Amino acid sequence: xxxxxxxxxxxxxxxxxxxxxxxxxxxxxxxxxxxxxxxxxxxxxxxxxxxxxxxxxxxxxxxxxxxxxxxxxxxxxxxxxxxxxxxxxxxxxxxxxxxxxxxxxxxxxxxxxxxxxxxxxxxxxxxxxxxxxxxxxxxxxxxxxxxxxxxxxxxxxxxxxxxxxxxx
Amino acid sequence: xxxxxxxxxxxxxxxxxxxxxxxxxxxxxxxxxxxxxxxxxxxxxxxxxxxxxxxxxxxxxxxxxxxxxxxxxxxxxxxxxxxxxxxxxxxxxxxxxxxxxxxxxxxxxxxxxxxxxxxxxxxxxxxxxxxxxxxxxxxxxxxxxxxxxxxxxxxxx
Numbered sequence: 001x002x003x004x005x006x007x008x009x010x011x012x013x014x015x016x017x018x019x020x021x022x023x024x025x026x027x028x029x030x031x032x033x034x035x036x037x038x039x040x041x042x043x044x045x046x047x048x049x050x051x052x053x054x055x056x057x058x059x060x061x062x063x064x065x066x067x068x069x070x071x072x073x074x075x076x077x078x079x080x081x082x083x084x085x086x087x088x089x090x091x092x093x094x095x096x097x098x099x100x101x102x103x104x105x106x107x108x109x110x111x112x113x114x115x116x117x118x119x120x121x122x123x124x125x126x127x128x129x130x131x132x133x134x135x136x137x138x139x140x141x142x143x144x145x146x147x148x149x150x151x152x153x154x155x156x157x158x159x160x161x162x163x164x165x166x167x168x
Numbered sequence: 169x170x171x172x173x174x175x176x177x178x179x180x181x182x183x184x185x186x187x188x189x190x191x192x193x194x195x196x197x198x199x200x201x202x203x204x205x206x207x208x209x210x211x212x213x214x215x216x217x218x219x220x221x222x223x224x225x226x227x228x229x230x231x232x233x234x235x236x237x238x239x240x241x242x243x244x245x246x247x248x249x250x251x252x253x254x255x256x257x258x259x260x261x262x263x264x265x266x267x268x269x270x271x272x273x274x275x276x277x278x279x280x281x282x283x284x285x286x287x288x289x290x291x292x293x294x295x296x297x298x299x300x301x302x303x304x305x306x307x308x309x310x311x312x313x314x315x316x317x318x319x320x321x322x323x324x325x
Contacts (some may be wrong), residue, residue, distance in 0.1 A: 001175065001187065001225065001228060001229055003229060019230055022256070042257065042325075043256045043257045044255050044256055044257035044258070044325060046256065047255040047256035047257065048219065048220075048223045048255060049219065049223075050226070050230075051222070051223040051225075051226030051227050051229075051230055051255070052218075052219040052220075052222035052223040052226055053222075053226065054225075054226035054229050054230055055188075055221075055222040055223055055224065055225030055226025055227070055228075055229065056222045056225075056226070057229075058187075058188075058225040058226070058228070058229065059188070059189070059190045059221065059222060059225050060190060082215065082218040082219075082222075083193065083197075083214065083218055084214055084215045084218065153215075
C-alpha cells in the first residue's frame with residue numbers, strides 16, 4: 001500500500017507518520033493552538049483521524065506527512081482531496097515544539113513542489129479559518145492569494161489559492 | 169513505514185475479501201450515512217464516512233492488519249467490511265463485521281468472518297479475538313453466536 005514519500009529539505013524532512021507521532025497530536029488537540037480545527041472526542045477518534053491521514057495515501061496517492069526536524073516531530077503537512085472538498089487542499093498543523101525557524105514555510109514549500117511535480121492536481125487551495133491570522137500569513141508567504149469567490153466546505157473558512165501551473 | 173505486512177486477498181465460496189479501495193467509497197458512504205449504521209457509530213456525515221474509509225486503509229498500514237472490503241464474487245459488488253480491528257482504546261483485537269444495505273440475510277457476515285478469523289489464527293498466530301456488539305444489535309449478536317463466540321463483559325466506548 002502506498003505511503004508518504006520521504007522528502008528531504010535543508011533543515012527538515014517530510015516522512016510518513018508513525019504511531020509514536022500520535023501522542024503529540026493528542027496534546028495539540030488539547031491545547032489552545034487547536035482552536036481553529038475540528039477536535040477528536042476521545043483517544044479512539046484521535047487514532048481514527050490519524051489512521052485516516054495515513055490511509056489517504058493508499059486510497060488517493062496523497063495525504064499527510066510528518067514534519068521531522070532533526071528527529072523531533074514539528075507538525076504535519078498535507079495534500080488531500082476528500083470528496084467533500086471542492087478542490088485539492090494544502091493544509092498544515094504546526095506543533096509548539098519548534099518555532100521561529102521557518103519550519104512551516106520550508107515544509108509547505110517542499111510539499112508544494114511535490115504537489116506541482118507529482119500529484120499535479122487541477123487546482124490547489126488552503127481552507128483556513130478566517131480568524132487564523134498566523135496560518136493566513138503562511139499562505140501569503142507561500143504566494144497564495146485570497147479567492148473570495150471560491151466554493152468552500154466550511155463557511156467560517158477563507159480560501160487561499162496556490163498557483164500549481166499548467167497541468168496535463 | 170516501519171510496519172511490514174502481507175495483505176492477502178481471501179476467498180470463500182461466494183465472497184472475496186480484499187483491501188479497501190477508493191472505489192468502495194459510494195457503497196461505504198451509503199451504509200454509514202444510513203440509519204442502519206446506528207449500532208456502529210453512525211449515521212455519519214459524508215465527511216466522516218470519508219474518514220472511515222481512509223482509516224480502514226490506514227489501519228492496515230499502522231497495525232499490519234485490518235478489515236477487508238467484502239465483495240460478492242459473482243457480481244463484484246461490495247457488500248460490507250469485515251476483519252481485524254484494533255484502534256487505540258479498544259481492549260483487545262476485534263473481529264468485526266458491517267454489512268451494507270441489501271446484503272443481509274445471506275450468511276455473508278458469518279462466511280466472511282470465518283475467513284478473517286482463520287487468517288488471524290492460522291496465518292497471524294493469534295489465539296483469541298473479541299467482537300464488540302452493541303446492545304440491541306440482535307442480527308450482529310446472532311453472527312457472533314454462529315461463530316461460537318461466547319458472551320463476555322460489557323465495554324463502553
